[in-house]
Amino acid sequence: MALSGMAGAAWATPTVDPPRPLPSGAQLSVHPGDRVEISTEARSSADTRNGARVLSGAFKEGGILRMDDRLVVAVMTISCAAAPGSYEVRLAAPAGEAAAASDVGRLWGNVQVAQADEPTRAECERRVAALPPQSQEENWGADAPWPQTPWHVTSVRAGGELTAHDNSQLAGEGDVRLSSPGFTGTVVMHGDKAVTATARIRCDAQPGLYVVQRAEGGKPAQVWARYRVTPPDAGCHDPAPQAQVHRTMPSNSRIIGAASALAVAGAGIYVWLRIHRRATR
Incomplete structure (x- = not known):
């Protein structure tokens, strides 16, 4: 019985098709609900850097280029409500950076959205709602000091x-x-x-x-x-807290006071010796 339940759960797990790559300058034919991926070398230009936004009227929501070792990658989903037609895909500056109002970003490519009827769009909504959240994690490679960003x-x-x-x-x-x-x-x-x-x-x-x-x-x-x-290595244990060692050190005032006392004592001995010598002559 348990095995049958596990098998049923496995069959119920929705399959997720890999995103479709969109190279620079290309036009890609897509359907509502398809996922599109942009991947390029990091810092190959000012536009292709970590945090740059990927924008298009065809997307359910814009994407963000994130470091993946030596590449920057973004994955976007075609909106289930996108009307058929051609849409530009552009790269824009990271959110929070000042940009001119007329700056619409660099044209990366185009997506051509196919026609879809209402049942297809309804199924698209169910499928997209079941997708796992897009990861925001960044991999800057083993040589990069940590952290480069809050998502590194x-x-x-x-x-x-x-x-x-x-x-x-x-x-x-x-x-x-x-x-x-x-x-x-x-x-x-x-x-x-x-x-x-x-x-x-x-x-x-x-x-x-x-x-x-x-x-x-x-x-x-x-x-x-x-x-x-x-997971930790076998036998892992946290070190015991180290007790602070307090050493009594003389303060400056005590040192100065002691030196003054010695000086006074020395002067007294000198005066006593002179008086004693006169008395014995």
Whole structure:
């Protein structure tokens, strides 16, 4: 019975067709509900960079180019309500960057949407609603300091260590604190031009995606980075908290006071010796 239930669940799982590539300068024939992918070398031009938007009247919603090692990739879905016809696909500056009102972005290509009747569009709506959310994670490659952006995700074993870099040159020495549910504790960033911090991941941190909160000075904390925890090595254990060693060191005032007392005592002995010598002559 359990096997039959599992088989039925497997058959009920909807299949998702891979996205269809749209090369630069091409025109692609599509149907409502199809997924379209743009993939190109990162930084090959000012338009093809991480965070650039992909826009078209044919899309259910615009896409965003995100780093995938040496490429930037975006996947968009053709709207179930898109009327038949040809639509331009353009690349625009990342959200939040100033752009001229007349700037419509760079023309990348075109999609030709096919005719669809109402039953087909209704089925399209059901199929698109069942699609998993498009991943926002970015892979900047093994050589890139982490994090490059809040969605630059790196993997670390539970019990392992993770080094964070702030290359904005805006952070001050000791002013930035990083915290996360997966850390063994809050860490403070240190450095000169670029500050860094090394955090240890708890051995009991469950596998999954975690966020890192960044707090600087009196400013509110904000999501600054993300990382993925994988299962720990066998025998993983967190180090015991180290007790602080307090050493009693003489203060400057005590040192100065002691030196003054010695000087006074020395002067007294000198005067006593002179009086004693006169008395014995």
